[in-house]
Structures are given as structure tokens and as C-alpha cells.
Amino acid sequence: MSDTRNLFNRVWDNHVVRELASGQSQIFIGQHLIHEVTSPQAFQMLRDRGLKVMYPERTLATVDHIIPTEIQSRPFADGLAEEMMTAIEKNCDEFGITLLDLNDDRQGVVHIVGPELGVTQPGMTIACGDSHTSTHGAFGSIAMGIGTSQVAAVLASQTLPMSRPKVRRVEVNGELGPGVYAKDVALYIIRKLGVQGGVGYAYEFAGTVFDTMTMEERMTVCNMSIEGGARCGYINPDQTTVDYIRGRPFAPQGAAFEKAAEYWLSLASGPDAQYDDVVVYDAADIEPTVTWGINPGQSVGVSEEIGSVDSFSEQEQAGIREALTFMELEEHQPIKGLKIDVAFVGSCTNGRISDLREAARVAEGHKVADHVRALIVPGSQQVRKQAEEEGLDKIFEEAGFQWRAAGCSMCLAMNPDKLSGRELCASSSNRNFKGRQGSPTGRTLLMSPAMVAAAAIAGEVVDVREVAAPVGV
Ligand SMILES: CC(C)[C@H](C(=O)O)[C@@H](O)C(=O)O
Numbered sequence: 417m418s419d420t421r422n423l424f425n426r427v428w429d430n431h432v433v434r435e436l437a438s439g440q441s442q443i444f445i446g447q448h449l450i451h452e453v454t455s456p457q458a459f460q461m462l463r464d465r466g467l468k469v470m471y472p473e474r475t476l477a478t479v480d481h482i483i484p485t486e487i488q489s490r491p492f493a494d495g496l497a498e499e500m501m502t503a504i505e506k507n508c509d510e511f512g513i514t515l516l517d518l519n520d521d522r523q524g525v526v527h528i529v530g531p532e533l534g535v536t537q538p539g540m541t542i543a544c545g546d547s548h549t550s551t552h553g554a555f556g557s558i559a560m561g562i563g564t565s566q567v568a569a570v571l572a573s574q575t576l577p578m579s580r581p582k583v584r585r586v587e588v589n590g591e592l593g594p595g596v597y598a599k600d601v602a603l604y605i606i607r608k609l610g611v612q613g614g615v616g617y618a619y620e621f622a623g624t625v626f627d628t629m630t631m632e633e634r635m636t637v638c639n640m641s642i643e644g645g646a647r648c649g650y651i652n653p654d655q656t657t658v659d660y661i662r663g664r665p666f667a668p669q670g671a672a673f674e675k676a677a678e679y680w681l682s683l684a685s686g687p688d689a690q691y692d693d694v695v696v697y698d699a700a701d702i703e704p705t706v707t708w709g710i711n712p713g714q715s716v717g718v719s720e721e722i723g724s725v726d727s728f729s730e731q732e733q734a735g736i737r738e739a740l741t742f743m744e745l746e747e748h749q750p751i752k753g754l755k756i757d758v759a760f761v762g763s764c765t766n767g768r769i770s771d772l773r774e775a776a777r778v779a780e781g782h783k784v785a786d787h788v789r790a791l792i793v794p795g796s797q798q799v800r801k802q803a804e805e806e807g808l809d810k811i812f813e814e815a816g817f818q819w820r821a822a823g824c825s826m827c828l829a830m831n832p833d834k835l836s837g838r839e840l841c842a843s844s845s846n847r848n849f850k851g852r853q854g855s856p857t858g859r860t861l862l863m864s865p866a867m868v869a870a871a872a873i874a875g876e877v878v879d880v881r882e883v884a885a886p887v888g889v
């Protein structure tokens with residue numbers, strides 16, 4: 417009998433320890449990732465109960481959220497940040513967990529370093545106390561964000577009780593136009609399906625657009641699955657996946673790698689795989705996309721204007737009004753031409769080397785507008801090093817961008833990088849919630865790194881296709 421299971425269900429079935437009376441399954445977690453914000457209380461729970469970490473070698477720790485990207489001397493100026501740093505250092509030491517500390521050149525944002533080091537592999541179950549864990553699904557793994565008490569459960573038992581989500585295949589076919597990036601695809605899907613559209617689902621991203629994407633682009637899309645409400649997102653492993661992992665320090669080496677690769681490829685959903693739902697989009701309909709509101713679903717193509725309130729369903733209208741008021745925008749206002757104060761390229765969505773290259777390509781030979789404060793924050797120390805080897809730091813600095821050290825930075829501003837007052841920020845990150853970037857009244861426009869760089873130079877939202885040579889040709 418042919419196996420019509422999709423990848424999600426295959427990987428899930430491979431990790432069921434037992435079915436629980438509650439109707440949930442106890443799932444073995446192959447890889448656990450932790451950072452300084454959501455782990456201290458979890459370790460405390462273990463201590464309170466006299467428990468050990470069951471498989472310390474299956475947990476990898478890094479520091480990212482609270483890391484200052486300018487002055488990194490210890491103790492940090494912020495007492496709470498210093499406390500979190502000391503806690504993770506002490507906990508990893510005491511429980512025997514590898515920590516990528518600030519003085520380790522592998523440190524960076526958790527969802528950047530996992531894939532970069534080859535820790536993230538197809539067919540795995542991966543958990544982390546962080547919502548953007550969905551990023552790792554780009555490799556064909558089940559990767560889910562969990563809460564702090566679940567972090568404690570994984571540390572103590574390497575398992576979690578979980579309910580199996582449904583699986584929706586999100587297919588995008590055709591070819592993306594010049595200047596249209598993975599970020600635009602992610603924002604387009606969320607705009608179409610809504611920020612709650614994925615609740616109860618895992619998203620399988622499939623179709624020619626994802627088939628031809630690099631691993632870094634795939635990570636950008638999977639990263640934002642959670643912003644569409646999905647429990648996780650993934651892409652079936654293929655030769656692109658295998659080639660990316662080969663030779664990375666935590667990946668199997670030699671003959672073991674070839675064997676693993678064969679297994680990884682065998683997990684991919686076949687042509688008769690079954691789904692609970694399927695949606696199909698056309699790449700030609702996607703243009704550079706910009707959010708105008710206070711959730712990632714409130715976006716428009718850069719050539720569009722913001723819709724009128726009554727073009728939305730009745731249930732949505734109050735939210736649309738609230739967003740327009742907070743953002744100080746009008747119905748029918750074009751998004752193009754909106755004046756910005758700050759530009760931020762970075763985060764686990766778009767802080768990889770390919771993102772920095774695209775931003776640099778747009779910035780090269782230009783100057784950041786006088787009224788704009790612009791930051792480039794590599795997602796990891798390795799990304800930073802690579803960028804410096806390629807001379808991208810010089811391009812950015814000559815153009816008037818600040819070149820920073822690796823961390824989450826202004827994505828959520830749990831560190832000194834913050835908006836102030838009503839500042840409006842063009843940002844390559846993933847969340848535009850009220851106050852997300854550090855000032856309760858600060859405002860965020862999400863877009864691709866190339867669009868952020870173009871906005872930094874123009875001082876306002878522009879269409880990157882009109883200011884830079886088309887890419888991908
Ligand atoms: C701090 C952390 C718990 C949080 C998350 O879960 O995602 C952060 O990474 C974010 O992006 O909002």
C-alpha cells in the first residue's frame with residue numbers, strides 16, 4: 417500500500433513515544449534550543465524538584481534578545497539583562513549544556529545559529545521557548561515554539577504532550593518578479609489567510625516558488641508561519657537542503673552524511689500525499705509588500721493604497737480603524753511616500769548574509785537620508801564576519817548606516833536599540849505590534865531588507881524596483 421502521509425505526519429509518527437489518555441501524544445523532542453529570556457524559570461523549576469536535564473547534549477543554548485549591539489562590556493548597563501546573562505551562564509554550566517556565549521564566535525539569534533551550525537536537520541522535532549522556532553521547519557523538521565513550563569518539561573524529560581495539528585498545503589507557483597523576495601511571499605500569504613488563518617494547522621509551503629528558493633529564503637518564509645497563526649511551517653527537504661547542511665559542524669560527516677541525506681529525502685511528501693486543506697497562489701500576483709497596520713496581516717503591495725474600512729469584513733472593521741488611528745494613516749492613502757524616521761535590517765526573519773547582501777546592493781553608492789537613523793544588525797557573529805569579509809560593512813558605513821554586533825536588536829528592543837516616541841520604522845523584522853520596537857507609541861512598517869535599505873536612502877517608503885537594478889537576472 418502506498419504511503420500517502422505528508423512529511424509532517426511522517427515525522428510526527430516517528431516521534432510518538434505513546435498516546436496519552438488526554439488524547440494528546442507524548443512526542444520525543446530531538447533537539448532543544450534555549451535562550452536567556454525563557455529559560456531561567458525553567459531551570460528553577462528543575463532545581464525546585466531536584467531534577468536533572470535528561471539529555472544535556474540535545475540542548476543548545478545561545479544569547480540573543482538582551483545583547484547590546486554596541487557596547488558589550490560586562491556587567492551590562494541594564495541590570496535585568498545582566499541578570500538574565502548570568503543566569504543562563506550559570507544554568508548551562510551547572511546542567512552541562514553547551515552555551516554559545518558572547519565570547520563564542522558561533523553566538524547569534526537562536527533561529528540563525530541552529531541552521532548555520534548544522535544543528536537543524538530534516539526529520540527532527542525541534543522545540544524552543546520562542547515563537548519563531550517555526551524557522552527551522554525550512555529544513556523539513558517539525559519545529560515549534562513552546563512556553564517556559566514546556567521548556568522545563570523538555571529539559572527534564574526530552575518529551576512534550578502535544579495535539580496533532582491539521583496540515584494545510586500552501587502552494588505558490590510561477591516565478592517571483594524582480595525585487596520580490598521571500599519576505600514578500602510570507603507577507604502575501606498572511607494577508608490572504610489572515611493572522612488567525614493558520615490556527616490549528618501546520619503549513620506545508622510547496623510549489624515552484626519554494627522549490628527554487630535558497631535555504632535562507634525558505635527560512636524567512638517558515639519564520640513567519642507563526643505570524644499567520646500556524647503552529648509551525650515547513651518545506652520538504654530536497655537537494656538544496658542537503659547541499660546546505662553538508663559540511664556544517666554539527667551535521668553528520670562522511671558516509672554517515674550520505675546515509676542521513678538519503679533518509680531526509682525519503683521523508684518528503686509524495687505526489688499523492690494527503691492534506692486537510694490546500695490553497696494555491698500565483699507568484700505573479702505578489703509585489704514588494706509593506707505592512708501599514710499593527711499586525712503582520714495588515715499589508716499592501718507597494719503600489720497599492722491602504723484600503724477603505726468598509727472594504728473589510730464587519731468583524732475586521734474595528735481592528736482596521738484602531739490600526740489606522742495608531743499608525744496615523746488615512747483610508748486610501750498610498751503606502752509609497754510615507755516618511756520614515758528609522759530603518760532596521762536584522763532579526764531572525766531577515767538577518768542572514770543574503771539579506772545583508774541585498775540591502776548592501778541597494779545602499780551602495782548612496783547616502784541614508786539626513787533625518788533617518790539606520791541600523792544593520794547581523795543575525796549572528798558568523799554572518800557579521802562573512803559580511804565583513806565581503807566588505808559589506810564598508811558599503812553600509814559609507815552610506816551612513818550603523819554597523820552593529822549580532823543580536824535581536826530592534827526587532828523587539830529588549831536591549832538598548834529602541835524607537836523613541838512616535839518614530840516610524842521601516843523594519844525587516846516580523847512583528848509590527850503596538851510598541852514592539854521599544855517605544856509604546858513607536859510604529860513599524862514590515863518589509864524586505866532591500867525595501868528597508870531603499871527607504872533609508874529615500875527617507876520614505878519607495879518601490880525598490882524603481883530605485884535599484886532588478887535582482888535575480
Ligand atoms: C522573547 C521571546 C519569548 C519572544 C517570542 O517568543 O517570540 C521573542 O523572540 C519575540 O519575537 O517576540
Ligand code: SF4
Nearest residue numbers: 548763764824827828
Ligand atoms: S530576532 Fe526578533 S523574532 Fe527573532 S527571536 Fe529575536 S526577538 Fe524574536
